[in-house]
Amino acid sequence: MSEAVKVSDVGKRYGSFELQGIDFSVRQGFITGLIGPNGSGKSTLIRMMMQMVRPDSGSIELFGHRLAGESAQLRERIGYVSDENYFYDHLTIKRMKKILSPFYGSWDEEKFRGYLERFELSENKKIKELSKGMKMKFSLAVALSHSADLLIMDEPTAGLDPVFRRELLDLLTEEIQDDTRSILFSSHITNDLDRIADYIVFVNKGRLVFDETKDDVLERHVLVKGGKELLDDDVRGLFTGIRETDVGFEGLVSDRAAAQRAFGDLALLERPSLEEIVYFTSKGAAAYV
Amino acid sequence: MSNIAYLIRKDILLVYRYMLVLIPLLGYMAFLQTGGFMYYAVLPSAMMLITACTLEIQPANQRFIASLPVSRRRIVLARYASVLPYTLIGIALGLMMKIVAELLGQPISAVHWQESVAVLGINLLLASVFLPLYYWLGPKGMQAVRLAFIVLVIVGSTTFGYLLKDSLTMQRWINDGVWRAAPGLLIAMLSIVLLLILSLLLSWRLYERRDV
Numbered sequence: 001m002s003e004a005v006k007v008s009d010v011g012k013r014y015g016s017f018e019l020q021g022i023d024f025s026v027r028q029g030f031i032t033g034l035i036g037p038n039g040s041g042k043s044t045l046i047r048m049m050m051q052m053v054r055p056d057s058g059s060i061e062l063f064g065h066r067l068a069g070e071s072a073q074l075r076e077r078i079g080y081v082s083d084e085n086y087f088y089d090h091l092t093i094k095r096m097k098k099i100l101s102p103f104y105g106s107w108d109e110e111k112f113r114g115y116l117e118r119f120e121l122s123e124n125k126k127i128k129e130l131s132k133g134m135k136m137k138f139s140l141a142v143a144l145s146h147s148a149d150l151l152i153m154d155e156p157t158a159g160l161d162p163v164f165r166r167e168l169l170d171l172l173t174e175e176i177q178d179d180t181r182s183i184l185f186s187s188h189i190t191n192d193l194d195r196i197a198d199y200i201v202f203v204n205k206g207r208l209v210f211d212e213t214k215d216d217v218l219e220r221h222v223l224v225k226g227g228k229e230l231l232d233d234d235v236r237g238l239f240t241g242i243r244e245t246d247v248g249f250e251g252l253v254s255d256r257a258a259a260q261r262a263f264g265d266l267a268l269l270e271r272p273s274l275e276e277i278v279y280f281t282s283k284g285a286a287a288y289v
Numbered sequence: 290m291s292n293i294a295y296l297i298r299k300d301i302l303l304v305y306r307y308m309l310v311l312i313p314l315l316g317y318m319a320f321l322q323t324g325g326f327m328y329y330a331v332l333p334s335a336m337m338l339i340t341a342c343t344l345e346i347q348p349a350n351q352r353f354i355a356s357l358p359v360s361r362r363r364i365v366l367a368r369y370a371s372v373l374p375y376t377l378i379g380i381a382l383g384l385m386m387k388i389v390a391e392l393l394g395q396p397i398s399a400v401h402w403q404e405s406v407a408v409l410g411i412n413l414l415l416a417s418v419f420l421p422l423y424y425w426l427g428p429k430g431m432q433a434v435r436l437a438f439i440v441l442v443i444v445g446s447t448t449f450g451y452l453l454k455d456s457l458t459m460q461r462w463i464n465d466g467v468w469r470a471a472p473g474l475l476i477a478m479l480s481i482v483l484l485l486i487l488s489l490l491l492s493w494r495l496y497e498r499r500d501v
Binding site for chain 1: 352
């Protein structure tokens with residue numbers, strides 16, 4: 001399987017925060033979800049792929065080319081959606097498009113106009129007059145209008161209403177249909193990724209937790225619920241994260257078979273959602289209600 | 290068109306509205322006879338460079354530039370190259386202000402081609418100092434530097450304009466023609482080119498290392 005992006009042993013230090021030994025891939029023809037709590041390093045990893053941030057160690061390959069020095073032309077094959085508005089606020093959509101379209105050899109004006117119409121964006125409107133959701137729509141229209149082989153989207157659904165969030169997910173599913181395009185989608189709203197992602201890359205506190213297919217992740221993990229009498233030090237050691245109350249507990253175990261052996265029918269074993277996996281992994285053993 | 294030309298075009302599209310505000314101010318100054326050709330030409334061209342940089346000082350806008358399929362070296366090179374079109378625009382505005390001043394019955398002294406060369410020299414000098422500071426300081430210290438440069442442009446171009454009018458050396462350069470002034474001119478040009486190259490290398494180094 002070919003890889004649109006290959007991140008190998010990447011590290012970066014910012015004051016007290018450190019990304020360390022990150023390895024993962026964005027497989028061609030698939031949607032990869034990059035998840036993790038706020039401040040876990042998702043945006044830094046994305047900015048490294050865009051060569052906005054240089055890694056202190058390790059390497060990144062885009063379409064089989066190692067990013068080093070002058071790899072700017074590779075960005076022509078990337079449609080990038082930032083987590084913030086990075087366009088010039090005082091310009092209209094029309095003028096902003098006039099500024100950026102010449103940089104992309106495969107810019108498709110008809111397609112761009114089609115997206116403006118679909119997203120109900122007026123090209124005479126100034127960017128500062130757009131709502132957060134509309135700015136995101138404009139950003140998407142730009143990213144999708146130059147036949148990019150890879151879409152890199154940093155928190156694209158943050159701040160969007162549920163209707164457009166659903167529309168966006170449908171749109172991305174449409175875009176991935178031809179099997180040549182790849183999508184990297186970072187989000188802390190894991191429900192979106194539950195719906196569309198093929199692979200999940202989970203980063204927590206600057207470390208890679210896993211890079212697996214979504215089905216494997218959901219299959220491997222198990223949410224255990226039971227009474228407090230079941231917990232002792234050995235059993236607690238099984239949990240990736242646990243939330244205890246006065247009457248019972250619920251916790252995540254990353255090895256379903258081990259959980260089944262330990263609890264049998266004594267506890268309730270459920271398939272967790274991605275949100276629960278992120279929650280319990282981030283909290284670890286610290287949660288007590 | 291190369292990416293450098295597109296980057297310069299971007300800057301002109303970004304700043305032209307801000308420059309429209311300057312025109313009535315320059316017209317008013319022409320009426321009051323508070324400036325000469327040098328002032329009318331240097332002020333708008335230098336302001337275009339400073340404004341274009343200021344508009345991109347915010348991290349989000351810097352990310353926009355960095356997301357384009359253009360190398361960082363070319364992005365920096367475009368900033369330096371933009372001095373040429375800005376100077377041409379400045380000279381055109383300077384000539385326009387001369388006409389305005391004459392129409393208002395306040396003629397300013399004749400414009401010599403040497404003054405246009407001096408406008409280019411001043412703008413290149415300014416860019417050579419300003420741009421490495423811009424790439425070095427980023428958003429943090431740039432507000433103060435920008436203000437200092439605006440004052441420098443206003444004071445410097447006015448002083449240079451007076452010097453050009455009143456200094457004997459300058460008058461000799463203007464009156465004697467280019468050949469007799471050639472050695473001095475050559476030294477000045479070589480110094481500016483050398484400074485420009487050093488400044489460009491420094492800006493490349495600073496911007497290539499920077500995380501945006």
